[in-house]
Amino acid sequence: MPVSDWEGVRLHIVTGKGGTGKTTVAAALALALAAGGHKVLLVEVEERQGLAQLFDVAPLPYQERKLAVARDGGDVFGLAVDPRQAMYEYLDMYYRLGRAGRALDRMGVVEFATTVAPGMRDVLLTGKTYEATRRRREDGEFVYDAVVLDAPPTGRITRFLSVNEAVTSLARVGPISRQATAITELISSPRTAVHVVTVLEEMPVQETADAVAHLDDAGIPVGAVVVNQVRRPLLRARDLAAARRGRLDRAAIEAGLRAAGLGRDTLVERLTSEAAAHADRVALEKRERATVAALDRPTYELPWLPDGVDLAGLYEMSAALTDQGAA
Amino acid sequence: MSTGPAAHFDVDRLLHDARTRIIVCCGSGGVGKTTTAAALALRAAEQGRSVVVLTIDPARRLAQSMGLSELDNTPRPVAGIDDARGGRLDAMMLDMKRTFDEIVEAHAAPEKARQILANPFYQALSSSFAGTQEYMAMEKLGQLRARDTWDLIVVDTPPSRSALDFLDAPERLGSFLDGRLIRLLAVPARAGGRAYVRMFQAGVGAVTGALTRILGGELLRDVQTFVTALDTMFGGFRDRAEQTYALLKRPDTAFVVVSTPEPDALREASYFVERLGGDAMPLAGLVLNRMHHGGPDGLSEHQATAAADRLDATREHRLAASLLRLHAANLSLAARDAHRAARLTAAHPTVPVTQVPALSIDVNNLGGLRQIAVELVARR
Numbered sequence: 001m002p003v004s005d006w007e008g009v010r011l012h013i014v015t016g017k018g019g020t021g022k023t024t025v026a027a028a029l030a031l032a033l034a035a036g037g038h039k040v041l042l043v044e045v046e047e048r049q050g051l052a053q054l055f056d057v058a059p060l061p062y063q064e065r066k067l068a069v070a071r072d073g074g075d076v077f078g079l080a081v082d083p084r085q086a087m088y089e090y091l092d093m094y095y096r097l098g099r100a101g102r103a104l105d106r107m108g109v110v111e112f113a114t115t116v117a118p119g120m121r122d123v124l125l126t127g128k129t130y131e132a133t134r135r136r137r138e139d140g141e142f143v144y145d146a147v148v149l150d151a152p153p154t155g156r157i158t159r160f161l162s163v164n165e166a167v168t169s170l171a172r173v174g175p176i177s178r179q180a181t182a183i184t185e186l187i188s189s190p191r192t193a194v195h196v197v198t199v200l201e202e203m204p205v206q207e208t209a210d211a212v213a214h215l216d217d218a219g220i221p222v223g224a225v226v227v228n229q230v231r232r233p234l235l236r237a238r239d240l241a242a243a244r245r246g247r248l249d250r251a252a253i254e255a256g257l258r259a260a261g262l263g264r265d266t267l268v269e270r271l272t273s274e275a276a277a278h279a280d281r282v283a284l285e286k287r288e289r290a291t292v293a294a295l296d297r298p299t300y301e302l303p304w305l306p307d308g309v310d311l312a313g314l315y316e317m318s319a320a321l322t323d324q325g326a327a
Numbered sequence: 328m329s330t331g332p333a334a335h336f337d338v339d340r341l342l343h344d345a346r347t348r349i350i351v352c353c354g355s356g357g358v359g360k361t362t363t364a365a366a367l368a369l370r371a372a373e374q375g376r377s378v379v380v381l382t383i384d385p386a387r388r389l390a391q392s393m394g395l396s397e398l399d400n401t402p403r404p405v406a407g408i409d410d411a412r413g414g415r416l417d418a419m420m421l422d423m424k425r426t427f428d429e430i431v432e433a434h435a436a437p438e439k440a441r442q443i444l445a446n447p448f449y450q451a452l453s454s455s456f457a458g459t460q461e462y463m464a465m466e467k468l469g470q471l472r473a474r475d476t477w478d479l480i481v482v483d484t485p486p487s488r489s490a491l492d493f494l495d496a497p498e499r500l501g502s503f504l505d506g507r508l509i510r511l512l513a514v515p516a517r518a519g520g521r522a523y524v525r526m527f528q529a530g531v532g533a534v535t536g537a538l539t540r541i542l543g544g545e546l547l548r549d550v551q552t553f554v555t556a557l558d559t560m561f562g563g564f565r566d567r568a569e570q571t572y573a574l575l576k577r578p579d580t581a582f583v584v585v586s587t588p589e590p591d592a593l594r595e596a597s598y599f600v601e602r603l604g605g606d607a608m609p610l611a612g613l614v615l616n617r618m619h620h621g622g623p624d625g626l627s628e629h630q631a632t633a634a635a636d637r638l639d640a641t642r643e644h645r646l647a648a649s650l651l652r653l654h655a656a657n658l659s660l661a662a663r664d665a666h667r668a669a670r671l672t673a674a675h676p677t678v679p680v681t682q683v684p685a686l687s688i689d690v691n692n693l694g695g696l697r698q699i700a701v702e703l704v705a706r707r
Binding site for chain 2: 017018019020050153155166169170171172173174176201202203204234235236239248249252253255256257259260261262266267270271272274275277278280281284306307308
């Protein structure tokens with residue numbers, strides 16, 4: 001088995017523009033990391049129940065649940081973080097606020113912290129992920145060999161991951177400040193990698209480049225770029241070139257269609273226009289692939305699964321990630 | 328039971344109708360909301376209406392094509408549109424923090440405004456609060472409408488966690504500003520505080536004690552200063568949020584839900600359609616973006632694949648065989664998209680629908696936007 005590109009990384013954060021398959025890639029990565037007897041936690045924070053839908057299980061409670069077994073043994077657990085529950089847990093864990101905690105709730109403090117207060121929601125979400133990443137068993141070993149976070153999309157990722165730094169500028173001393181500092185340390189350490197998922201289209205690739213630059217500026221370690229939904233060209237290179245210029249050999253196509261017993265007049269027109277569109281798309285993908293390459297990050301390509309991603313598709317994607325060195 | 332085809336969403340009629348004053352494009356991230364909003368605005372302008380498009384987070388090249396080189400919160404004319412019919416198009420990109428600052432400046436006395444703007448808690452709230460973007464988009468929409476400079480406003484919604492956040496943000500901020508917590512926080516610095524202390528006697532000691540433990544005294548003081556300063560503007564904030572929400576319910580507003588034929592996007596679109604119905608919000612129609620279409624030639628996917636297999640067996644006609652395979656793949660995609668779309672339209676049979684085909688190129692100039700608009704208004 002090839003050596004992983006991410007030895008020593010315990011927290012894998014997966015982001016990407018909406019619609020690029022971020023949740024699917026996070027799940028496939030978790031399966032790949034768990035393969036061979038490891039225990040991996042897959043965390044979602046957007047309150048969408050995306051993991052339950054993907055793994056076809058009942059909606060996840062605020063509790064770590066086993067989602068799937070990986071190749072050669074190994075388990076993927078799932079957790080859907082609910083900010084309100086995380087807030088109660090946090091208050092309980094750090095302050096032992098029994099009755100005062102409930103009073104806070106009645107006064108709207110929990111509501112305030114989880115929906116209105118600047119960044120508090122993100123602090124709670126990253127805080128829970130931090131806690132799971134660092135949690136140890138009684139024998140001192142980590143409970144999870146790795147944690148994969150299905151994070152907010154590229155447009156919000158840097159703000160989401162920098163939130164604890166913002167908090168330390170507001171609360172310079174005290175327990176919140178200490179907790180925020182510890183989270184910032186983990187996120188900017190070599191134990192963390194932020195992977196960006198894209199597809200070969202202009203806007204997602206542009207957002208990927210922007211996210212990589214912003215994360216770099218914020219001192220957050222960028223991991224791989226995962227190019228998802230990659231389609232293989234269905235025509236040979238010279239046919240693609242001819243199709244783009246509108247110079248496909250119509251006589252040859254007509255002869256081929258007659259040989260196949262298809263004599264419809266409109267079909268040649270249709271086929272050549274489809275070929276031109278396909279060739280345009282392949283050319284665009286080539287340009288975007290060059291832009292991704294210029295980012296100079298480890299890059300993994302995942303095949304497009306035309307029927308959507310089911311559990312079998314997830315295992316296929318996880319094997320592709322392993323083969324390319326992601327785990 | 329079979330369901331008939333969905334009703335056609337007559338986009339041109341919506342754009343031509345002088346009674347349509349606001350169009351809100353909503354849907355989940357990555358479905359093409361911004362592009363749809365820009366295409367609708369451009370078409371309405373080129374057909375003679377005076378239009379402003381408010382975009383939240385456009386892709387760089389699309390923004391450049393509309394002359395939006397930077398975030399400056401001011402509508403600017405878009406160059407290069409066809410104004411033969413007397414229309415005009417202005418475009419602006421939302422600057423969340425500046426919009427918030429402007430509200431403070433408009434509602435508080437100069438000295439108080441300075442205090443608020445300098446407060447660290449305010450600075451964090453105005454630039455990073457989850458929901459500020461949604462609230463400010465609503466605020467900006469209200470402002471643009473109040474100026475009465477344009478006869479049509481097209482607005483794109485923020486890339487939120489959920490498309491519904493856009494509708495919920497004003498209510499959330501309003502209920503916070505009305506809530507017990509904010510009154511409690513405002514207590515120590517307020518002259519008439521004693522009445523509130525009596526009201527909350529049971530909880531106050533424990534709560535402020537707990538808050539001090541969690542936040543630390545310094546941050547709590549920042550929050551209190553901020554809240555006290557905001558106090559004078561409470562009415563202004565809440566009233567405006569309520570007015571904008573009411574504006575969205577009026578019949579001259581039209582919601583356009585945008586989706587792609589991907590399961591997640593369709594699920595979100597479905598939630599949105601239900602929510603708009605539940606709140607009696609005016610839903611104009613659904614745009615199914617990036618749809619693959621089969622051809623009118625009557626060849627099935629199976630026939631195309633079988634024909635390609637026959638040609639491959641002869642080891643001749645490789646070009647024709649590969650074109651037939653490409654055609655089969657396109658037909659398969661078209662069938663998949665039609666099937667997924669049908670699930671949504673079957674669940675919401677009264678919602679008018681229009682489709683925009685998947686393009687092989689990216690849209691980043693006015694020509695591309697015109698092309699999208701032509702597809703949006705086409706009857707299939």
